[in-house]
Amino acid sequence: MTMSTSPRWPRRLLAFVGALLIAAAWGAIVQTQFNLQQLLPFVDIPLRVRLQTTLHDLAAFGSLYALMLLVAWLPAFVVAMWLARRWPGVRTPLYALAAGVAVVVAIRATDAAVPPPVLIDATRSLAGLLAMAAGCVIGGALFAHWTRPAD
Template identity: 45%
Template sequence: MANRWRPLVAYVAAVLDATLLGSIVQTQFNLAALTALGVEISWATRLSTTARDLVGFTPLYGSLVTIMMLGAMPAATLVTRRLGGGAWPIHALAAAVGLWVTLWIVDTLAPMPTLIAATRSGEGTLAMMATAALGGWGYAILVHSRWDGVSA
């Protein structure tokens, strides 16, 4: 891949990764909350609900992730350059913290207590942050590896 396109391709991949995984995670946390209330949910319902959320929730969540990654990935790249290495943990951490800050801002501004129900618990918030971290990790691998068998 040409070096000039690498950051853009990595950015798009990171946003898609974090958005799709985050959407799936939030759906499963919501279904788990219903199950805890005694609602029986079949695998077919889980799959169809997940598919519906990928269509319905992903655009909203993707817009949040897109904006967050616009700040987090360049900031992580600057830190990586300053420290001289360790790209993937820095990018993963930047994406996770960036998502946490984004969710905090959105929840502060939203009329409801939380915009994303999965983030009502610490576990749900950490799971959503983990999906963002995976996106940041992927970004670092795509941008900072030399493609000669050496990873970031």
């Protein structure tokens, strides 16, 4: 089988997983740093503790956040794919926007459905919410780049 006739889905799946993992890691790091920043007026946090906490949250929170992104991104990427077929010149911005909007919707929907005021404390502020969404925008753009049609 030549490269041009090989199936696209394995490459798309790998790109999706890669983009999802990057966005989940970004989000885990962002939420950890926002949370630690809130503690600084009360306690000194040594760099070693900051790094240990970040690594712990990458594993613990990162996996939960990746699941949230998976659920949010699947329908968003289907819409982005459909729109990108109509407007291929804006394919990358479409996927970036889809991923960013999807996570904001997922976070706000989760906040409305669960008992605590917010599930992810960093998203209490607009800055935190946008910082979390930025990782998804990057992930969506990377997915579009990695799966772009061959020239």
